[in-house]
Amino acid sequence: PSTVSATSIDVPGGFDRDDWASGYCNVEQELNAVSLRPLRGQIPAELQGSHYRNGPGRFERDGQWVHHPFDGDGMITAVRFSDSKATLSNRFVRTKYWQEEEKAGRFLYRGVFGTQKRGGVKANAFDVRFKNIANTQVVQLGDQLLALWEAAGPHALDPVSLETHGLSSLNGVLKPGEAFSAHPRFDPGHHGDPRMVTFGVNTGPTSKIRLMEFATQGPDAGRLISDRTDSFKGFAFLHDFAITPNWTLFLQNAINFNPLPFVLGQKGAAQCLTSKPGGQAKFWLIPRDCGTFAGQPPRIFDAPDGFVFHHLNAWEEGDELVLESIYYSDYPSIDPGEDFLSMDFDFFPEGRLEQCRINLLGKGIETKRFSERCCEFAMVNPRREGLSARYAWMAVAERETGYAPLQAIKKLDLSNGDQCLWSAAPRGFVSEPLMVPRPGSEAEDDGWLLVFVWNGERRASQLLILNANDLSEQAVLEMPITIPYGLHGSWVAA
Numbered sequence: 001p002s003t004v005s006a007t008s009i010d011v012p013g014g015f016d017r018d019d020w021a022s023g024y025c026n027v028e029q030e031l032n033a034v035s036l037r038p039l040r041g042q043i044p045a046e047l048q049g050s051h052y053r054n055g056p057g058r059f060e061r062d063g064q065w066v067h068h069p070f071d072g073d074g075m076i077t078a079v080r081f082s083d084s085k086a087t088l089s090n091r092f093v094r095t096k097y098w099q100e101e102e103k104a105g106r107f108l109y110r111g112v113f114g115t116q117k118r119g120g121v122k123a124n125a126f127d128v129r130f131k132n133i134a135n136t137q138v139v140q141l142g143d144q145l146l147a148l149w150e151a152a153g154p155h156a157l158d159p160v161s162l163e164t165h166g167l168s169s170l171n172g173v174l175k176p177g178e179a180f181s182a183h184p185r186f187d188p189g190h191h192g193d194p195r196m197v198t199f200g201v202n203t204g205p206t207s208k209i210r211l212m213e214f215a216t217q218g219p220d221a222g223r224l225i226s227d228r229t230d231s232f233k234g235f236a237f238l239h240d241f242a243i244t245p246n247w248t249l250f251l252q253n254a255i256n257f258n259p260l261p262f263v264l265g266q267k268g269a270a271q272c273l274t275s276k277p278g279g280q281a282k283f284w285l286i287p288r289d290c291g292t293f294a295g296q297p298p299r300i301f302d303a304p305d306g307f308v309f310h311h312l313n314a315w316e317e318g319d320e321l322v323l324e325s326i327y328y329s330d331y332p333s334i335d336p337g338e339d340f341l342s343m344d345f346d347f348f349p350e351g352r353l354e355q356c357r358i359n360l361l362g363k364g365i366e367t368k369r370f371s372e373r374c375c376e377f378a379m380v381n382p383r384r385e386g387l388s389a390r391y392a393w394m395a396v397a398e399r400e401t402g403y404a405p406l407q408a409i410k411k412l413d414l415s416n417g418d419q420c421l422w423s424a425a426p427r428g429f430v431s432e433p434l435m436v437p438r439p440g441s442e443a444e445d446d447g448w449l450l451v452f453v454w455n456g457e458r459r460a461s462q463l464l465i466l467n468a469n470d471l472s473e474q475a476v477l478e479m480p481i482t483i484p485y486g487l488h489g490s491w492v493a494a
């Protein structure tokens with residue numbers, strides 16, 4: 001594998017650091033339903049609905065930068081498509097913390113990923129509050145939009161105006177301050193009606209997972225229909241999970257959490273995670289209440305080495321559960337002395353897509369790597385969520401090995417490894433692609449990909465619409481404001 005630093009646009013797989021860094025900028029304006037006209041192409045008439053995205057929208061206050069982009073306040077972007085026209089709305093989530101810091105004009109709270117209050121260690125020691133910045137995902141549940149951040153509760157928003165109603169208990173389901181994951185999974189109807197399956201973790205020397213399923217359609221939308229809590233030995237950092245018709249799958253990474261430097265004001269909480277040398281990762285499988293194994297205790301199996309944030313998908317095959325995930329060799333942290341804008345990419349671990357077959361009779365696991373290319377943010381056709389899927393779409397690096405920023409979109413045929421690429425390199429950078437199936441079509445790769453692209457040359461954000469089957473360009477909409485690299489997004493069909 002090549003170890004050449006690719007920081008010049010003149011080498012293959014190269015990019016310009018300033019182009020990349022310019023995608024991190026404060027959002028200064030909030031827009032309400034501004035019309036977007038395509039720079040190129042045409043918006044497909046069948047694409048009808050709203051694309052919501054969440055991600056950091058503020059990186060700096062009073063000249064102080066966040067230590068890590070994941071510490072930026074959540075800003076919601078909504079692009080609505082109707083009759084080949086599109087509009088853009090965007091609004092910060094008015095968390096208690098955003099409001100206070102907006103008024104003060106400076107950071108008043110520490111961030112989980114290492115942003116400190118001014119004044120050094122002394123000013124931060126013993127301040128162990130978590131600032132819920134609501135920046136990770138946004139989904140519709142019933143008549144509310146929920147802005148999610150995994151270490152605390154959801155903020156409810158108005159789906160049209162994006163106004164913040166406030167923290168929500170989801171009609172009394174959540175206790176004050178209870179953690180609610182930012183990675184709900186949408187069961188397309190494995191047992192009849194579609195559902196939102198999600199969880200909350202309370203971790204420490206033992207970890208408690210609360211698994212919840214909500215109705216998503218009809219008059220019952222938003223109602224809790226299933227709820228169970230299980231305890232497991234050991235600390236767990238569970239950013240994501242996967243579902244099948246009968247199971248939910250969690251991967252307990254082999255990592256330690258030593259909160260002392262956080263308590264003493266030296267590090268952010270997430271900077272206190274380190275991989276456990278010689279540690280054993282575990283799969284925690286919890287049966288779903290609607291399935292064959294309802295009410296049974298969880299099953300635990302050894303998992304492969306490596307660190308996982310995100311899963312692609314899972315499905316059942318005879319006595320096996322198959323789980324596809326993006327593996328890093330180590331937990332990627334940005335340590336206190338480092339600056340994320342000038343970090344050395346060569347020392348950052350790359351994410352690679354792997355498949356793991358878990359034998360439920362205890363006959364071990366089998367793993368396979370699909371590709372060496374660095375990837376993130378992978379998804380299957382949402383109708384195949386929890387079922388075997390042939391195709392996956394993901395954001396990838398332009399170079400074929402090593403860590404590098406995400407500059408291209410890949411369609412992968414999981415059955416034979418065939419792939420197709422669309423690239424924004426050398427001057428463009430991509431966010432998470434969202435696959436929207438064509439209404440009424442059965443073909444798994446029939447539909448579109450919605451991808452926000454940072455165009456480093458124009459210093460502008462663009463929303464790209466690709467055809468999901470061959471990644472040909474359908475349309476490019478340029479945004480009137482800059483929208484920084486985001487985290488996750490969702491689709492609500494009209």
Ligand code: 3ON
Binds near residue numbers: 485
């Ligand atoms: O005890 C605590 C448990 C817990 C839930 C420890 C803790 C403080 C670390 C914690 C909190 C975790 C949080 C708040 C996690 C938030 C994660 C987040 C906002 C985003 C994660 C994104 C992951 C990836 C892989 C993103 C990749 C992005 C790119 C490659 C492109 O920009």
Ligand code: FE
Binds near residue numbers: 183239240309310488
């Ligand atoms: Fe995530």
